[in-house]
Amino acid sequence: MVQSESIVSAYSPPFKIVTKYFAVAIISFVILNFLLLINYNSIGGHHFQPKILSINHIATLGWITMIIFGAMFQLVPVVLETKLFSEILADIQFWIYLLGVIGLVYCFWVFNTGILMTTSAILLNVAMLIFAFNIIVTMKRVKKWNVTAWYLSVAIFYLIVTAIVGLLLTINLWTPYIKSDHLQYLNLHAHIAFIGWVSMVIMGVSFKLIPMFTLSHGFPLTNAKQAFWLINIGLLGISNTIFFEVKTFLYFIFTGLIVLGIMFFLRQIQIIFKNRIRKKFDIGIKFSFVAYIMLGLTTILGTFIAFVDYDNIINMALIYGYMIIFSYISMLIVGQMYKIVPFLVWYHKYSSKVGLEPVPMLKDMFNEKFAHVEFYIMIVAVFGSLCSLLFRSEIGLLMSFTLMFISSIIFVFNMITIFRK
Amino acid sequence: MANKKEILEVLKGVIDPEIGINIVDLGLVYEVESNDSQNIIKMTLTTPGCPMHSSISSWVENVVAQLDPEKKAIVTLVWEPQWTPDKMTSEAREQLGM
Numbered sequence: 001m002v003q004s005e006s007i008v009s010a011y012s013p014p015f016k017i018v019t020k021y022f023a024v025a026i027i028s029f030v031i032l033n034f035l036l037l038i039n040y041n042s043i044g045g046h047h048f049q050p051k052i053l054s055i056n057h058i059a060t061l062g063w064i065t066m067i068i069f070g071a072m073f074q075l076v077p078v079v080l081e082t083k084l085f086s087e088i089l090a091d092i093q094f095w096i097y098l099l100g101v102i103g104l105v106y107c108f109w110v111f112n113t114g115i116l117m118t119t120s121a122i123l124l125n126v127a128m129l130i131f132a133f134n135i136i137v138t139m140k141r142v143k144k145w146n147v148t149a150w151y152l153s154v155a156i157f158y159l160i161v162t163a164i165v166g167l168l169l170t171i172n173l174w175t176p177y178i179k180s181d182h183l184q185y186l187n188l189h190a191h192i193a194f195i196g197w198v199s200m201v202i203m204g205v206s207f208k209l210i211p212m213f214t215l216s217h218g219f220p221l222t223n224a225k226q227a228f229w230l231i232n233i234g235l236l237g238i239s240n241t242i243f244f245e246v247k248t249f250l251y252f253i254f255t256g257l258i259v260l261g262i263m264f265f266l267r268q269i270q271i272i273f274k275n276r277i278r279k280k281f282d283i284g285i286k287f288s289f290v291a292y293i294m295l296g297l298t299t300i301l302g303t304f305i306a307f308v309d310y311d312n313i314i315n316m317a318l319i320y321g322y323m324i325i326f327s328y329i330s331m332l333i334v335g336q337m338y339k340i341v342p343f344l345v346w347y348h349k350y351s352s353k354v355g356l357e358p359v360p361m362l363k364d365m366f367n368e369k370f371a372h373v374e375f376y377i378m379i380v381a382v383f384g385s386l387c388s389l390l391f392r393s394e395i396g397l398l399m400s401f402t403l404m405f406i407s408s409i410i411f412v413f414n415m416i417t418i419f420r421k
Numbered sequence: 422m423a424n425k426k427e428i429l430e431v432l433k434g435v436i437d438p439e440i441g442i443n444i445v446d447l448g449l450v451y452e453v454e455s456n457d458s459q460n461i462i463k464m465t466l467t468t469p470g471c472p473m474h475s476s477i478s479s480w481v482e483n484v485v486a487q488l489d490p491e492k493k494a495i496v497t498l499v500w501e502p503q504w505t506p507d508k509m510t511s512e513a514r515e516q517l518g519m
Contacts, residue, residue: 012475013472078470078471208468211468212467212471215467215517217504217505218505277506277514277517277519278440279519280518343438343472343473347476351475351476352479354435354477354479354480355479355480355481355482355487360438361438361441362438363441
Protein backbone atom coordinates (compact mmCIF):
# COMPACT_ATOMS: atom_id res chain seq x y z
CA MET A 1 0.00 0.00 0.00
CA VAL A 2 1.25 3.50 -0.80
CA GLN A 3 0.79 5.81 2.13
CA SER A 4 -0.07 9.47 1.70
CA GLU A 5 2.55 12.01 2.86
CA SER A 6 0.55 13.59 5.60
CA ILE A 7 -2.74 13.21 7.30
CA VAL A 8 -2.76 16.89 8.19
CA SER A 9 -4.57 18.40 5.27
CA ALA A 10 -2.90 20.85 3.00
CA TYR A 11 -6.26 21.16 1.32
CA SER A 12 -8.08 23.45 3.73
CA PRO A 13 -9.76 26.24 1.78
CA PRO A 14 -8.77 29.80 2.80
CA PHE A 15 -12.24 30.63 4.14
CA LYS A 16 -12.00 34.41 4.60
CA ILE A 17 -10.49 35.12 1.21
CA VAL A 18 -12.80 32.84 -0.74
CA THR A 19 -15.80 34.29 1.11
CA LYS A 20 -14.81 37.84 0.13
CA TYR A 21 -14.63 36.95 -3.56
CA PHE A 22 -17.87 34.97 -3.45
CA ALA A 23 -19.76 37.69 -1.56
CA VAL A 24 -18.87 40.40 -4.08
CA ALA A 25 -19.58 38.06 -6.99
CA ILE A 26 -23.03 37.14 -5.67
CA ILE A 27 -23.87 40.82 -5.07
CA SER A 28 -22.70 41.54 -8.65
CA PHE A 29 -25.05 38.86 -9.97
CA VAL A 30 -28.02 40.55 -8.29
CA ILE A 31 -26.93 44.04 -9.46
CA LEU A 32 -26.46 42.65 -12.96
CA ASN A 33 -29.99 41.25 -13.03
CA PHE A 34 -31.42 44.38 -11.45
CA LEU A 35 -29.77 46.63 -14.06
CA LEU A 36 -30.99 44.39 -16.87
CA LEU A 37 -34.49 44.61 -15.44
CA ILE A 38 -34.63 48.39 -15.08
CA ASN A 39 -33.07 48.87 -18.51
CA TYR A 40 -35.14 46.22 -20.26
CA ASN A 41 -36.31 48.72 -22.88
CA SER A 42 -32.79 49.71 -23.90
CA ILE A 43 -31.55 46.13 -24.34
CA GLY A 44 -31.72 44.99 -27.93
CA GLY A 45 -30.19 46.30 -31.10
CA HIS A 46 -26.42 46.55 -31.40
CA HIS A 47 -24.26 45.29 -28.55
CA PHE A 48 -21.80 48.21 -28.67
CA GLN A 49 -23.66 50.64 -26.45
CA PRO A 50 -22.62 52.02 -23.02
CA LYS A 51 -25.21 50.35 -20.84
CA ILE A 52 -24.72 46.93 -22.44
CA LEU A 53 -20.94 47.27 -22.16
CA SER A 54 -21.29 48.25 -18.51
CA ILE A 55 -23.73 45.45 -17.64
CA ASN A 56 -21.57 43.02 -19.60
CA HIS A 57 -18.53 43.90 -17.50
CA ILE A 58 -20.49 43.52 -14.27
CA ALA A 59 -21.27 40.04 -15.57
CA THR A 60 -17.80 39.10 -16.80
CA LEU A 61 -15.64 40.82 -14.19
CA GLY A 62 -17.89 41.28 -11.15
CA TRP A 63 -19.76 38.00 -11.37
CA ILE A 64 -17.98 35.40 -13.52
CA THR A 65 -14.29 36.21 -13.07
CA MET A 66 -14.77 37.15 -9.40
CA ILE A 67 -16.34 33.73 -8.77
CA ILE A 68 -13.58 31.99 -10.71
CA PHE A 69 -10.89 33.72 -8.65
CA GLY A 70 -12.57 32.74 -5.38
CA ALA A 71 -13.28 29.22 -6.60
CA MET A 72 -9.72 28.78 -7.83
CA PHE A 73 -8.36 29.73 -4.41
CA GLN A 74 -10.69 27.14 -2.92
CA LEU A 75 -10.28 24.47 -5.57
CA VAL A 76 -6.60 24.64 -6.53
CA PRO A 77 -5.70 22.42 -3.59
CA VAL A 78 -8.46 20.00 -4.60
CA VAL A 79 -7.84 19.81 -8.32
CA LEU A 80 -4.06 20.14 -8.28
CA GLU A 81 -3.46 18.45 -4.93
CA THR A 82 -1.15 21.16 -3.64
CA LYS A 83 -1.47 24.21 -1.36
CA LEU A 84 -2.04 27.75 -2.69
CA PHE A 85 1.23 29.73 -2.80
CA SER A 86 0.07 32.92 -1.08
CA GLU A 87 -3.16 33.89 0.66
CA ILE A 88 -1.79 37.41 1.24
CA LEU A 89 -1.38 37.95 -2.50
CA ALA A 90 -4.93 36.67 -3.02
CA ASP A 91 -6.12 39.32 -0.56
CA ILE A 92 -4.11 42.18 -2.12
CA GLN A 93 -5.38 41.11 -5.53
CA PHE A 94 -8.98 41.29 -4.29
CA TRP A 95 -8.86 45.00 -3.39
CA ILE A 96 -7.02 46.09 -6.54
CA TYR A 97 -9.38 44.04 -8.65
CA LEU A 98 -12.53 45.35 -6.91
CA LEU A 99 -11.40 48.95 -7.47
CA GLY A 100 -10.70 48.17 -11.13
CA VAL A 101 -14.11 46.55 -11.66
CA ILE A 102 -16.02 49.41 -10.04
CA GLY A 103 -14.03 51.98 -12.04
CA LEU A 104 -14.47 50.25 -15.39
CA VAL A 105 -18.17 49.52 -14.92
CA TYR A 106 -18.80 53.14 -13.90
CA CYS A 107 -16.82 54.49 -16.87
CA PHE A 108 -18.78 52.34 -19.32
CA TRP A 109 -22.09 53.36 -17.77
CA VAL A 110 -21.42 57.10 -18.18
CA PHE A 111 -19.21 56.38 -21.20
CA ASN A 112 -16.28 58.28 -19.74
CA THR A 113 -13.59 57.08 -22.11
CA GLY A 114 -10.70 58.95 -20.56
CA ILE A 115 -7.96 58.43 -18.07
CA LEU A 116 -10.29 56.94 -15.42
CA MET A 117 -11.29 54.09 -17.73
CA THR A 118 -7.69 53.36 -18.66
CA THR A 119 -6.59 53.55 -15.01
CA SER A 120 -9.31 51.03 -14.11
CA ALA A 121 -8.10 48.75 -16.88
CA ILE A 122 -4.53 49.06 -15.55
CA LEU A 123 -5.74 48.10 -12.05
CA LEU A 124 -7.49 45.06 -13.52
CA ASN A 125 -4.29 44.10 -15.36
CA VAL A 126 -2.26 44.40 -12.15
CA ALA A 127 -4.77 42.27 -10.21
CA MET A 128 -4.80 39.62 -12.92
CA LEU A 129 -1.01 39.53 -13.07
CA ILE A 130 -0.91 39.00 -9.30
CA PHE A 131 -3.41 36.16 -9.73
CA ALA A 132 -1.40 34.65 -12.57
CA PHE A 133 1.80 34.81 -10.50
CA ASN A 134 0.11 33.21 -7.49
CA ILE A 135 -1.33 30.35 -9.50
CA ILE A 136 1.77 29.76 -11.64
CA VAL A 137 3.98 29.48 -8.55
CA THR A 138 1.38 27.12 -7.04
CA MET A 139 1.36 25.04 -10.21
CA LYS A 140 5.13 24.72 -10.13
CA ARG A 141 4.64 22.66 -6.98
CA VAL A 142 2.37 20.17 -8.74
CA LYS A 143 4.16 16.85 -8.90
CA LYS A 144 1.80 15.00 -11.16
CA TRP A 145 0.33 17.13 -13.97
CA ASN A 146 -3.15 16.06 -14.91
CA VAL A 147 -5.44 17.22 -17.66
CA THR A 148 -6.97 19.84 -15.35
CA ALA A 149 -3.55 21.44 -14.83
CA TRP A 150 -3.14 21.79 -18.63
CA TYR A 151 -6.47 23.53 -18.94
CA LEU A 152 -5.83 25.86 -16.00
CA SER A 153 -2.39 26.87 -17.22
CA VAL A 154 -3.64 27.96 -20.65
CA ALA A 155 -6.63 29.66 -19.00
CA ILE A 156 -4.23 31.94 -17.14
CA PHE A 157 -2.44 32.78 -20.38
CA TYR A 158 -5.75 33.76 -21.99
CA LEU A 159 -6.78 35.77 -18.92
CA ILE A 160 -3.70 37.93 -19.30
CA VAL A 161 -4.21 38.29 -23.06
CA THR A 162 -7.85 39.30 -22.45
CA ALA A 163 -6.76 41.88 -19.90
CA ILE A 164 -4.07 43.37 -22.15
CA VAL A 165 -6.39 43.55 -25.19
CA GLY A 166 -9.01 45.13 -22.90
CA LEU A 167 -6.51 47.74 -21.77
CA LEU A 168 -5.53 48.50 -25.38
CA LEU A 169 -9.22 48.92 -26.23
CA THR A 170 -9.74 51.44 -23.41
CA ILE A 171 -6.72 53.41 -24.65
CA ASN A 172 -8.18 53.30 -28.15
CA LEU A 173 -11.50 54.67 -26.91
CA TRP A 174 -9.58 57.48 -25.21
CA THR A 175 -7.15 58.27 -28.04
CA PRO A 176 -7.95 56.27 -31.18
CA TYR A 177 -4.86 54.62 -32.61
CA ILE A 178 -6.06 51.18 -33.80
CA LYS A 179 -6.18 51.34 -37.57
CA SER A 180 -8.49 48.39 -38.10
CA ASP A 181 -12.04 48.13 -36.79
CA HIS A 182 -12.38 48.58 -33.01
CA LEU A 183 -15.14 45.95 -33.04
CA GLN A 184 -12.78 43.31 -34.41
CA TYR A 185 -10.52 43.79 -31.40
CA LEU A 186 -13.61 43.65 -29.22
CA ASN A 187 -14.53 40.38 -30.89
CA LEU A 188 -11.05 39.01 -30.14
CA HIS A 189 -11.22 40.30 -26.53
CA ALA A 190 -14.60 38.61 -26.02
CA HIS A 191 -13.69 35.28 -27.61
CA ILE A 192 -10.42 34.94 -25.75
CA ALA A 193 -12.25 35.85 -22.54
CA PHE A 194 -15.10 33.36 -22.96
CA ILE A 195 -13.43 30.46 -24.76
CA GLY A 196 -9.87 30.95 -23.56
CA TRP A 197 -10.23 32.12 -19.98
CA VAL A 198 -13.69 31.16 -18.67
CA SER A 199 -14.25 27.96 -20.66
CA MET A 200 -10.77 26.58 -20.11
CA VAL A 201 -11.29 26.94 -16.35
CA ILE A 202 -14.80 25.48 -16.52
CA MET A 203 -13.69 22.54 -18.64
CA GLY A 204 -10.54 21.78 -16.65
CA VAL A 205 -12.34 21.92 -13.32
CA SER A 206 -15.31 19.91 -14.66
CA PHE A 207 -13.07 16.88 -15.29
CA LYS A 208 -12.27 16.79 -11.58
CA LEU A 209 -15.45 18.02 -9.92
CA ILE A 210 -18.18 16.28 -11.91
CA PRO A 211 -16.67 12.81 -11.27
CA MET A 212 -16.19 13.74 -7.61
CA PHE A 213 -19.81 14.89 -7.18
CA THR A 214 -21.39 12.08 -9.20
CA LEU A 215 -18.94 9.36 -8.10
CA SER A 216 -17.86 8.59 -11.64
CA HIS A 217 -14.89 6.28 -12.01
CA GLY A 218 -12.98 4.29 -14.56
CA PHE A 219 -13.43 6.43 -17.67
CA PRO A 220 -10.71 7.49 -20.12
CA LEU A 221 -9.94 11.21 -20.54
CA THR A 222 -9.17 10.89 -24.25
CA ASN A 223 -11.84 13.35 -25.37
CA ALA A 224 -10.69 15.88 -22.77
CA LYS A 225 -7.19 15.79 -24.27
CA GLN A 226 -8.47 16.03 -27.84
CA ALA A 227 -10.70 18.96 -26.89
CA PHE A 228 -7.73 20.72 -25.33
CA TRP A 229 -5.68 20.66 -28.53
CA LEU A 230 -8.58 21.40 -30.87
CA ILE A 231 -9.82 24.41 -28.91
CA ASN A 232 -6.39 25.87 -28.32
CA ILE A 233 -5.16 25.51 -31.90
CA GLY A 234 -8.48 26.94 -33.09
CA LEU A 235 -8.41 29.85 -30.68
CA LEU A 236 -4.79 30.80 -31.35
CA GLY A 237 -5.44 30.50 -35.07
CA ILE A 238 -8.59 32.58 -35.00
CA SER A 239 -6.82 35.27 -32.97
CA ASN A 240 -4.49 35.77 -35.91
CA THR A 241 -7.10 35.69 -38.67
CA ILE A 242 -9.77 37.81 -36.99
CA PHE A 243 -8.22 41.05 -38.28
CA PHE A 244 -8.47 40.17 -41.95
CA GLU A 245 -11.17 42.24 -43.54
CA VAL A 246 -12.66 39.32 -45.41
CA LYS A 247 -13.27 36.06 -43.59
CA THR A 248 -10.64 33.72 -44.97
CA PHE A 249 -10.62 30.00 -45.45
CA LEU A 250 -8.34 29.69 -42.41
CA TYR A 251 -10.85 31.57 -40.25
CA PHE A 252 -13.46 28.93 -41.03
CA ILE A 253 -11.00 26.11 -40.39
CA PHE A 254 -10.02 27.50 -36.99
CA THR A 255 -13.66 28.16 -36.07
CA GLY A 256 -14.40 24.57 -37.04
CA LEU A 257 -11.62 23.32 -34.76
CA ILE A 258 -13.04 25.23 -31.78
CA VAL A 259 -16.54 23.89 -32.46
CA LEU A 260 -15.18 20.36 -32.76
CA GLY A 261 -13.20 20.84 -29.54
CA ILE A 262 -16.29 21.92 -27.63
CA MET A 263 -18.14 18.88 -28.97
CA PHE A 264 -15.31 16.63 -27.75
CA PHE A 265 -15.52 18.31 -24.35
CA LEU A 266 -19.26 17.66 -24.20
CA ARG A 267 -18.68 14.07 -25.25
CA GLN A 268 -16.21 13.72 -22.35
CA ILE A 269 -18.80 15.14 -19.96
CA GLN A 270 -21.36 12.71 -21.33
CA ILE A 271 -18.95 9.81 -20.67
CA ILE A 272 -18.38 11.04 -17.10
CA PHE A 273 -22.13 11.21 -16.50
CA LYS A 274 -22.62 7.79 -18.05
CA ASN A 275 -20.08 6.25 -15.65
CA ARG A 276 -21.52 7.86 -12.55
CA ILE A 277 -22.75 5.73 -9.71
CA ARG A 278 -24.75 8.45 -7.99
CA LYS A 279 -27.70 8.12 -10.29
CA LYS A 280 -29.89 10.83 -8.79
CA PHE A 281 -29.05 14.40 -9.76
CA ASP A 282 -28.97 16.84 -6.86
CA ILE A 283 -29.74 20.51 -7.49
CA GLY A 284 -26.12 21.47 -8.15
CA ILE A 285 -25.75 18.78 -10.78
CA LYS A 286 -29.12 19.65 -12.34
CA PHE A 287 -28.01 23.23 -12.93
CA SER A 288 -24.65 22.03 -14.29
CA PHE A 289 -26.23 19.45 -16.59
CA VAL A 290 -28.52 22.05 -18.16
CA ALA A 291 -25.53 24.40 -18.51
CA TYR A 292 -23.61 21.79 -20.52
CA ILE A 293 -26.60 21.31 -22.83
CA MET A 294 -26.82 25.07 -23.23
CA LEU A 295 -23.11 25.19 -24.09
CA GLY A 296 -23.91 22.82 -26.96
CA LEU A 297 -26.79 25.02 -28.16
CA THR A 298 -24.69 28.19 -27.77
CA THR A 299 -21.94 26.60 -29.85
CA ILE A 300 -24.42 25.81 -32.61
CA LEU A 301 -25.55 29.46 -32.63
CA GLY A 302 -21.94 30.65 -32.52
CA THR A 303 -21.12 28.48 -35.53
CA PHE A 304 -24.09 29.93 -37.38
CA ILE A 305 -22.93 33.48 -36.61
CA ALA A 306 -19.36 32.68 -37.67
CA PHE A 307 -20.47 31.29 -41.01
CA VAL A 308 -23.19 33.82 -41.76
CA ASP A 309 -22.76 37.56 -42.15
CA TYR A 310 -24.46 38.55 -38.92
CA ASP A 311 -24.07 42.29 -39.41
CA ASN A 312 -27.49 42.16 -41.00
CA ILE A 313 -29.05 40.55 -37.96
CA ILE A 314 -27.50 42.73 -35.31
CA ASN A 315 -29.18 41.38 -32.23
CA MET A 316 -27.85 37.88 -33.02
CA ALA A 317 -24.61 38.90 -31.29
CA LEU A 318 -26.66 39.99 -28.28
CA ILE A 319 -28.56 36.69 -28.19
CA TYR A 320 -25.26 34.84 -28.50
CA GLY A 321 -23.75 36.89 -25.65
CA TYR A 322 -26.83 36.36 -23.48
CA MET A 323 -26.67 32.60 -24.06
CA ILE A 324 -22.99 32.47 -23.14
CA ILE A 325 -23.35 34.54 -19.99
CA PHE A 326 -26.68 33.32 -18.62
CA SER A 327 -27.63 29.95 -20.03
CA TYR A 328 -24.16 28.42 -20.07
CA ILE A 329 -21.83 30.18 -17.61
CA SER A 330 -24.24 31.52 -14.97
CA MET A 331 -26.22 28.29 -14.91
CA LEU A 332 -23.02 26.36 -14.34
CA ILE A 333 -21.71 28.77 -11.72
CA VAL A 334 -24.98 28.67 -9.76
CA GLY A 335 -24.94 24.87 -9.88
CA GLN A 336 -21.35 24.58 -8.76
CA MET A 337 -21.92 27.17 -6.02
CA TYR A 338 -24.56 24.85 -4.56
CA LYS A 339 -21.80 22.26 -4.30
CA ILE A 340 -18.74 24.22 -3.23
CA VAL A 341 -20.18 26.89 -0.90
CA PRO A 342 -21.83 24.36 1.46
CA PHE A 343 -18.49 22.59 1.63
CA LEU A 344 -16.56 25.82 2.25
CA VAL A 345 -18.81 26.79 5.18
CA TRP A 346 -19.18 23.24 6.49
CA TYR A 347 -15.42 22.82 6.55
CA HIS A 348 -14.93 26.12 8.35
CA LYS A 349 -17.64 25.59 10.98
CA TYR A 350 -17.96 21.88 11.50
CA SER A 351 -14.75 20.11 10.59
CA SER A 352 -13.43 20.55 14.13
CA LYS A 353 -16.67 19.15 15.59
CA VAL A 354 -16.91 15.92 13.63
CA GLY A 355 -17.25 12.87 15.83
CA LEU A 356 -17.73 15.08 18.89
CA GLU A 357 -21.21 16.41 18.14
CA PRO A 358 -23.78 15.92 15.36
CA VAL A 359 -22.89 17.78 12.16
CA PRO A 360 -25.15 18.49 9.18
CA MET A 361 -24.82 16.90 5.76
CA LEU A 362 -23.89 19.28 2.94
CA LYS A 363 -27.34 19.06 1.37
CA ASP A 364 -28.87 20.23 4.65
CA MET A 365 -26.93 23.48 4.51
CA PHE A 366 -29.55 25.21 2.32
CA ASN A 367 -33.18 24.95 1.33
CA GLU A 368 -33.15 22.53 -1.60
CA LYS A 369 -36.81 23.19 -2.40
CA PHE A 370 -36.08 26.90 -2.89
CA ALA A 371 -33.10 26.00 -5.03
CA HIS A 372 -35.38 23.88 -7.23
CA VAL A 373 -37.79 26.80 -7.57
CA GLU A 374 -34.82 28.97 -8.55
CA PHE A 375 -33.77 26.35 -11.10
CA TYR A 376 -37.11 26.28 -12.90
CA ILE A 377 -37.54 30.07 -12.76
CA MET A 378 -34.07 30.53 -14.22
CA ILE A 379 -34.77 28.13 -17.08
CA VAL A 380 -38.03 29.92 -17.94
CA ALA A 381 -36.24 33.28 -17.65
CA VAL A 382 -33.39 32.19 -19.96
CA PHE A 383 -35.68 30.89 -22.70
CA GLY A 384 -38.07 33.82 -22.23
CA SER A 385 -35.21 36.30 -22.62
CA LEU A 386 -33.88 34.55 -25.70
CA CYS A 387 -37.29 34.48 -27.39
CA SER A 388 -37.92 38.11 -26.43
CA LEU A 389 -34.56 39.17 -27.83
CA LEU A 390 -35.23 37.21 -31.00
CA PHE A 391 -38.70 38.66 -31.55
CA ARG A 392 -37.75 42.03 -30.04
CA SER A 393 -40.55 41.91 -27.51
CA GLU A 394 -40.10 44.51 -24.77
CA ILE A 395 -42.87 43.11 -22.60
CA GLY A 396 -41.28 39.65 -22.96
CA LEU A 397 -37.94 41.04 -21.85
CA LEU A 398 -39.55 42.78 -18.87
CA MET A 399 -41.19 39.53 -17.75
CA SER A 400 -38.10 37.39 -18.35
CA PHE A 401 -35.70 39.79 -16.65
CA THR A 402 -38.11 40.00 -13.70
CA LEU A 403 -38.01 36.20 -13.40
CA MET A 404 -34.23 36.17 -13.70
CA PHE A 405 -34.00 38.82 -10.97
CA ILE A 406 -36.30 36.74 -8.72
CA SER A 407 -34.15 33.67 -9.31
CA SER A 408 -31.03 35.64 -8.36
CA ILE A 409 -32.73 36.75 -5.12
CA ILE A 410 -33.54 33.11 -4.26
CA PHE A 411 -29.92 32.27 -5.00
CA VAL A 412 -28.71 35.00 -2.63
CA PHE A 413 -31.16 33.84 0.02
CA ASN A 414 -29.80 30.31 -0.18
CA MET A 415 -26.19 31.48 -0.15
CA ILE A 416 -26.85 33.61 2.96
CA THR A 417 -28.58 30.59 4.57
CA ILE A 418 -25.45 28.53 3.99
CA PHE A 419 -23.15 31.14 5.53
CA ARG A 420 -25.47 31.49 8.54
CA LYS A 421 -25.77 27.74 9.10
CA MET B 422 -10.13 -2.41 24.82
CA ALA B 423 -12.19 -2.43 21.61
CA ASN B 424 -12.08 -5.20 19.04
CA LYS B 425 -12.10 -4.79 15.29
CA LYS B 426 -15.82 -5.40 15.01
CA GLU B 427 -16.61 -2.70 17.56
CA ILE B 428 -14.31 -0.26 15.80
CA LEU B 429 -16.00 -0.93 12.45
CA GLU B 430 -19.34 -0.43 14.12
CA VAL B 431 -18.44 3.07 15.38
CA LEU B 432 -16.92 3.90 12.00
CA LYS B 433 -20.39 3.38 10.56
CA GLY B 434 -21.21 6.62 12.34
CA VAL B 435 -18.74 8.48 10.16
CA ILE B 436 -20.77 9.71 7.21
CA ASP B 437 -19.37 11.30 4.08
CA PRO B 438 -21.12 14.70 4.28
CA GLU B 439 -21.32 15.01 0.50
CA ILE B 440 -22.60 11.54 -0.32
CA GLY B 441 -24.55 10.90 2.88
CA ILE B 442 -23.32 7.30 3.28
CA ASN B 443 -21.05 5.98 6.01
CA ILE B 444 -17.41 5.25 5.19
CA VAL B 445 -17.65 1.52 6.01
CA ASP B 446 -20.49 0.90 3.56
CA LEU B 447 -18.73 3.07 0.98
CA GLY B 448 -15.80 0.64 1.25
CA LEU B 449 -13.34 3.34 2.25
CA VAL B 450 -12.02 1.47 5.30
CA TYR B 451 -9.37 -1.00 4.15
CA GLU B 452 -7.93 -2.34 7.40
CA VAL B 453 -8.22 -1.96 11.15
CA GLU B 454 -5.15 -2.97 13.15
CA SER B 455 -4.74 -2.81 16.90
CA ASN B 456 -1.64 -3.18 19.03
CA ASP B 457 -0.99 -2.44 22.72
CA SER B 458 -0.98 1.32 22.33
CA GLN B 459 -2.65 2.14 19.02
CA ASN B 460 -5.70 1.53 16.86
CA ILE B 461 -4.62 2.04 13.25
CA ILE B 462 -7.25 2.57 10.57
CA LYS B 463 -6.05 2.25 7.00
CA MET B 464 -8.50 3.92 4.72
CA THR B 465 -8.91 5.81 1.47
CA LEU B 466 -11.21 8.45 -0.01
CA THR B 467 -13.27 8.35 -3.18
CA THR B 468 -11.08 10.93 -4.98
CA PRO B 469 -7.41 11.87 -4.50
CA GLY B 470 -7.32 15.49 -3.34
CA CYS B 471 -10.78 15.05 -1.84
CA PRO B 472 -11.38 18.21 0.19
CA MET B 473 -12.97 16.16 2.97
CA HIS B 474 -9.53 14.65 3.55
CA SER B 475 -8.71 16.05 6.99
CA SER B 476 -12.31 16.24 8.25
CA ILE B 477 -13.00 12.57 7.68
CA SER B 478 -9.62 11.62 9.12
CA SER B 479 -10.20 13.54 12.33
CA TRP B 480 -13.79 12.29 12.49
CA VAL B 481 -12.48 8.71 12.39
CA GLU B 482 -9.80 9.46 14.99
CA ASN B 483 -12.36 11.11 17.29
CA VAL B 484 -14.89 8.26 17.26
CA VAL B 485 -12.26 5.55 17.65
CA ALA B 486 -10.57 7.44 20.51
CA GLN B 487 -13.94 7.81 22.25
CA LEU B 488 -14.59 4.08 21.94
CA ASP B 489 -11.13 3.11 23.13
CA PRO B 490 -9.65 6.08 25.04
CA GLU B 491 -6.66 4.12 26.34
CA LYS B 492 -5.19 3.76 22.85
CA LYS B 493 -4.13 6.36 20.36
CA ALA B 494 -6.29 6.34 17.21
CA ILE B 495 -4.29 6.79 14.03
CA VAL B 496 -5.66 7.15 10.52
CA THR B 497 -3.40 6.14 7.68
CA LEU B 498 -4.71 7.45 4.39
CA VAL B 499 -3.72 5.37 1.36
CA TRP B 500 -4.35 5.81 -2.36
CA GLU B 501 -3.30 2.32 -3.42
CA PRO B 502 -5.27 0.24 -4.07
CA GLN B 503 -7.47 2.93 -5.50
CA TRP B 504 -11.08 3.05 -4.36
CA THR B 505 -13.56 1.72 -6.91
CA PRO B 506 -17.34 1.51 -6.70
CA ASP B 507 -17.25 -2.28 -6.37
CA LYS B 508 -15.82 -1.86 -2.86
CA MET B 509 -19.23 -0.58 -1.70
CA THR B 510 -21.67 -2.75 0.21
CA SER B 511 -25.07 -3.57 -1.24
CA GLU B 512 -26.65 -1.13 1.26
CA ALA B 513 -24.55 1.71 -0.13
CA ARG B 514 -25.39 0.74 -3.70
CA GLU B 515 -29.05 0.75 -2.89
CA GLN B 516 -28.83 4.22 -1.37
CA LEU B 517 -27.13 5.52 -4.51
CA GLY B 518 -29.86 4.04 -6.66
CA MET B 519 -27.53 1.62 -8.44
